[in-house]
Amino acid sequence: MFNLKPLALAALTALAASASTLPRQLSGCSPSFQGHPVSIIYPGASGIEALYPASDTLNANIVTAPLVGRTPQFLVENSGHVPTSYLIKDAADHGLVAYATAVPRADAAVKLNAIDNSGADPRQYWVLTCAACASTSTEVPPGGVFGTSCQIANVAVGRCVQRVGAVGTPPVLAPCSATEGAQMFNFLRENL
Numbered sequence: 001m002f003n004l005k006p007l008a009l010a011a012l013t014a015l016a017a018s019a020s021t022l023p024r025q026l027s028g029c030s031p032s033f034q035g036h037p038v039s040i041i042y043p044g045a046s047g048i049e050a051l052y053p054a055s056d057t058l059n060a061n062i063v064t065a066p067l068v069g070r071t072p073q074f075l076v077e078n079s080g081h082v083p084t085s086y087l088i089k090d091a092a093d094h095g096l097v098a099y100a101t102a103v104p105r106a107d108a109a110v111k112l113n114a115i116d117n118s119g120a121d122p123r124q125y126w127v128l129t130c131a132a133c134a135s136t137s138t139e140v141p142p143g144g145v146f147g148t149s150c151q152i153a154n155v156a157v158g159r160c161v162q163r164v165g166a167v168g169t170p171p172v173l174a175p176c177s178a179t180e181g182a183q184m185f186n187f188l189r190e191n192l
């Protein structure tokens with residue numbers, strides 16, 4: 001018979017280490033998207049912008065663009081992992097997900113990559129924490145809001161998506177801050 005204590009201790013140590021890499025975000029709620037495609041909106045001082053894939057292709061940059069017609073760009077799904085994290089899929093190609101590139105980078109920090117169905121690549125998982133979320137007991141109508149003032153933090157790099165610069169520029173992954181307005185996004189249901 002062998003002793004399971006060292007194995008259990010190693011497992012707890014690994015769990016604690018992975019939990020310590022999770023970003024420190026604002027406290028709040030995690031939205032339920034009810035299977036609907038969404039637009040990720042930045043309600044900044046320069047007008048309303050949205051996060052968009054530059055194209056629906058592998059390695060395409062995620063950039064900011066003026067909000068036009070509220071065509072949903074993403075399908076956000078709960079990953080089933082604990083703590084709650086999400087996959088942010090391209091609405092046009094569900095085989096592509098937003099993933100974090102290495103930090104720091106001179107080019108885009110968030111790109112589309114092929115989904116890793118094994119679940120082994122943590123760069124594809126995002127923690128979403130919102131100041132307010134729609135009730136999970138009611139259907140969000142077209143044009144409605146799933147979550148407001150939401151931070152989008154990557155599990156692997158422990159940083160938050162932050163809008164910088166002019167429209168059309170890629171966002172960066174910056175240290176998470178509950179007071180950084182450029183890290184706050186709203187998740188809107190398609191307006192079809």
